[in-house]
Amino acid sequence: MANVHIxxxxxLLQHLRTILVALGxxxxxxxxxxxxxxERYDELLSDLPSDPEASLYLGQDLISQIFQRYPQIAHLVPRDLLWFxxxxxxxxxxxxxxxxxxALEERRFYAAEHDExxxxxxxxxxxxxxxQGGTH
Known part of the structure; x- marks a missing residue:
């Protein structure tokens, strides 16, 4: 995965962390x-840049827990993180x-393959x- 993508x-994870801290x-x-x-969330932030593949399971767990533990902020979870x-x-x-x-991932991979x-x-x-094509 490209560094820009990570x-x-x-x-997004940092922004979500500020919301979680404010909640506490x-x-x-x-x-x-x-x-x-x-603490586990900070572990994810620390490990993700160096080992994105190994961090995916922890990320899945932590993001899913937000919907269970903190339903009052579930609507604030960036959709990009759910997909990622x-x-x-x-x-x-x-x-x-x-x-x-x-479709977005397909475009991203196409661009990467063609150095675009x-x-x-x-x-x-x-x-x-x-x-386009709708009438008023």
């Missing part, structure tokens, strides 16, 4: 396991969204734009 997802600071967590969860980690995370995505991400530039966010915007 860096994009690391930035707001005392909306009733048990002591939140600190242990954040895959596995059980895909259960939280509708089929049409999975199809869009599959690829901007994940720009390509995602292009895929989510409504098709």
């Amino acid at each position: 860096d994009h997802h690391l930035a 600071e707001a005392e909306q967590i009733l048990d002591d396991s939140h600190a242990m969860y954040l 980690f895959g596995g059980d995370c895909l259960h939280f995505m509708p089929d049409d969204e999975i199809e869009m991400y599959q 530039p690829f901007d994940w966010n720009q390509e995602k915007q292009l895929l989510t734009m409504p098709t």
